[in-house]
Amino acid sequence: MRDLQQPDNYETLKAKINSAAIVGHTTDTTTKIWVRAFRQGKWTLIVSTTKLPESAYDLSGKDLGQMKAHNSDIVFLEERDITRTTDQTMTFEVSGLTPDTRYYYYLASDDPDLALERKVELGGDHQYWFRTLAKNPQSLLFGFYSCHDPFSVKPNNEGAWDKFYDVLNERQADFVIGGGDQVYCDTNHASQIQDVWVWLKNNKNALLAKYRKANGSLDEPPIIEYFTKLYRTYYRIYWQFEHLRYVYRRFPQYMIWDDHEIMDGWGSLTEDERKAKLANFFQNDDENANYALVMLMFKAAAQAYLEYQHAHNPDSMIINGDPGASHWDYNFDQGAYGFYMLDVRGHHDCEQPDGQRLLGADQFERFESWINSASIKKKKAIFICSPVPVVHWKESAVNTFDFGGQKDDFMDEWGHKTNHAERNKILELLLARSHENDIPIVILSGDVHCASAFGITHTQTYPGARLFNVTSSAISRSPAPGIATAAMQKSAPIDGFDGGRFEQMFRFAGENNFAVINADCRDGELQLSATLYWAKPGSESVTQKVIRLGT
Known part of the structure; x- marks a missing residue:
């Protein structure tokens, strides 16, 4: 029998983040800022409307507690004891902010037990900053990505993260959604x-x-x-890749897991x-x-x-030590728009009764209550993240090749026959809400290592419905080959959903990709679009396709 290694010695040859920051759930007046410190001890988060001058953060013999009194631009200063219990991570909740305002943030420590020569660990270069949202925004622009696995290719590289960061900056994105597989815990030895x-x-x-x-x-x-x-x-x-860290520290992040954070x-x-x-x-x-x-x-x-991940998302009911009883799904509003992040893993169980296998009965009830609420019926548009697409692969293939090594991949799909009852309930809810309240609804998905866009219709019962599924995957995982487009769903009736139809709008495979969703209501009329971007790692150019999602 082999000796059991110390867990701290696991993967010792790989570079790892020591200190890092993520801007989490952000509104017009609040934000969550997640940090990891390289050592446990007392650490202070400082938030300021301006760049702090050198004389402020070199401390000059002063302790951090005195900084706020001498710098009127500091709007938040809070010390926390960061310990190994949570792997030296901590989420600070900041309130009382001003809408549509840039804020700089800094992680610093004057803990004598740490004896640090450099008191400011993060933010000393003034590159750690975020912007609050406008008050009750009527237009939004946000990024979407999924499937981060830079070790699936040789040489290892960060895929399209550099292009994603550039586009987010150029288009002045409000926030970013990570649609699952932000890490791969079950990759393979070929990936080293x-x-x-x-x-x-x-x-x-x-x-x-x-x-x-x-x-x-x-x-x-x-x-x-x-x-x-x-x-x-x-x-x-x-998460030690450079441009990923740039995106995380600059733009508010909303994340949800998929299978590779647990098991394929x-x-x-x-x-x-x-x-x-x-x-x-x-x-x-x-x-x-x-x-x-x-x-x-x-x-x-x-x-x-x-x-x-979840610590910097909007709050939900988490029961420590009992993930099966916890609510990993969550929702949030940004002005005229409603968002719901579906959890297709925490309660996913193929041995549950029909209609309860992907989301579970309780999560479905929460989602149903949310989408039927009075406030959601008044939104200009609704966005739902389902890490696994509602439509992507041909359903005939999903239900034919569901054996051997492909079984779990195809049984993950909403289109697999064992999930039809649950899929149909979701589609009925979404089509009815869109039709009855004249609201476009966009499902955002990842998982499949290629990209697509579909309209979902039921003209007989819901003629006014505007329902779409946009999929973008993978930002850095080795992409499916270009020939994979042949296996994607074509425009056709929906198997097992009488009167429903999938309308193929776009399909793409072969390169890393990401998406930007634009809800433009500056002239009083909503213009909704998804732009899919793709590029080869290291290339200077990026290709884009704009997909109009109706008004």
Whole structure:
């Protein structure tokens, strides 16, 4: 039996972020700012309307607590104890801000226990700043991306992140949505980075030997702590790429997970198939122990996701230690527009009853209540993030090749026959809301490593509906080859949804891509469009396609 390595020594040869910042949920008067500090200790976040002068942040013998009194431009200064408990991460909530205003922020410390020569860890170059939204904005412009895996290509590179940053700056984006797979914890050895599930399969016996109690049960808290350290490592590795960090520190981020933050195909594998993930040939495996480890890994993945992604999202009900009971879906408003981020992983279970497998019954009820609320009926447009597209691949292929290594990928799809009941309920809700209130609705998706746009219609029952699904993937993952367009859904009736029809508007594969959504209402009439951008890594040019989404 191999020795169990210390989790802090996992992937020691890869570069990792030490200190970093993310601007999270931002309104006209508030923001969330997430930070990671390279050491635990007392750290202070400072927010100012102007760049702080050198004389302010070199401290000159003063402590940070005195700074606000001597700098009237400082609007927020708060010290927090940042510890290893959350991997030295912390989210600050800032309020009382002014609409449509630029703010600079700084992470600093005068903790004597840290004995830092450089007191300002982040922001000393004045490149850490954000802008609050306008009060009740009637126009919005935001970015969308998915599937960040720079280790899936050789040489490793950041894909289209540099182009994404440039476009966001040039077009003065309000915020960015990360539509899933912001990290890949289950990549492969060809990528020269460890698959956490292969690691567990190879090391589970050493793990069980250390953490199994005398009565045969598992000592769960230290196992979860061990696994959580492994998952955190992926975030620190995957998020150390330069232009990704530029986007995260500058533009407000809204994130939702997909399967690769947990396990490839999470939710589309049966209990027996999850057990088999850890099974070794010629060993007398304990299947119950295998399954217990799988579910403890899910708890660890959820904890790392909470620390690195969900902590800076809008608030939702999170129950520590119980991801299955937590609400990972959330919604937010930006002026005349409503947003809902669907969670297709936290409650995804292919063994649940028909109509409850992707979202679960409780999440569907929350979503139904939201989209039928009086405030949402008054919006100019509605945007829904479903990390897995409602329509992308040909449904005939999805329901024919759902076996072997492709089974979980196709069973993830809304178009798979096992998910038709749930898909149909969602489509009925969206088509009815769009038709009855004359509101365009756009579903934003990732997951599939290529791009597409579809209209979804039901002219007999909902003739006034304007429903679209725009997919952009992948920003840095190795893209599907150009020939993949042949497998994409064409304009056709919707299988299993009588009277419904998919209208293909655009399809593309072969290069990294991202999207910018523009809701322009400057002249009083809404003009809604999605622009898909694609480029080869390292190229000087970027290609774009504007897709009009109706008015």
